[in-house]
Amino acid sequence: MTEVLLETLSDGVATLTMNRPERRNALSSDMLDGLLHALPRMAEDKRVRVVVLTGAGKAxxxxxxxxxxxxxKEFTEKTLEAKAHALRASMEVSSWLHNMPKPTIAMVP
Known part of the structure; x- marks a missing residue:
């Protein structure tokens, strides 16, 4: 299975690449989980000076x-708790992007 979120760090620039070009990098639960783990880690990493978010392919x-x-196939949680967790995850990703203590760049292909 292909990783849906690729991470690189070079010269202080952390790049997160959404890697679902066949779906125009549409957000999946796996991608949201990846972002939710990567963004706080990058916020704390002293080697990271800027975060670039981009998409693989043409989108x-x-x-x-x-x-x-x-x-x-996506976001089909059955319990109320699972649905709440999925909603919270997407809101937290948005919050991390808005409140990132380092410059954040959306690099649109």
Whole structure:
């Protein structure tokens, strides 16, 4: 399985690449989890001076993966607690991007 979020660090620039070009980098639960783990780590890492978020292929990010949701393959949590966790994860990713203590750049292909 291909990693849905790629991370690199070079000369103080941390690059997060959303890696689902076949879905125009639409957000999946795995990608949100990856972002939720990577962003706080980069905020604390003294080697990171700037965070760049980009997408693989021709698109930056199509948003939520509506096709997978319609097919019942994404965000299909059954319990109320699981649904709340998924919603919280997406809100936390957004919060980390807005409140990142380091400059954050969206590099649109």
């Amino acid at each position: 930056f990010c199509a948003g939520g993966d509506v096709k997978a949701m319609a097919e019942g």
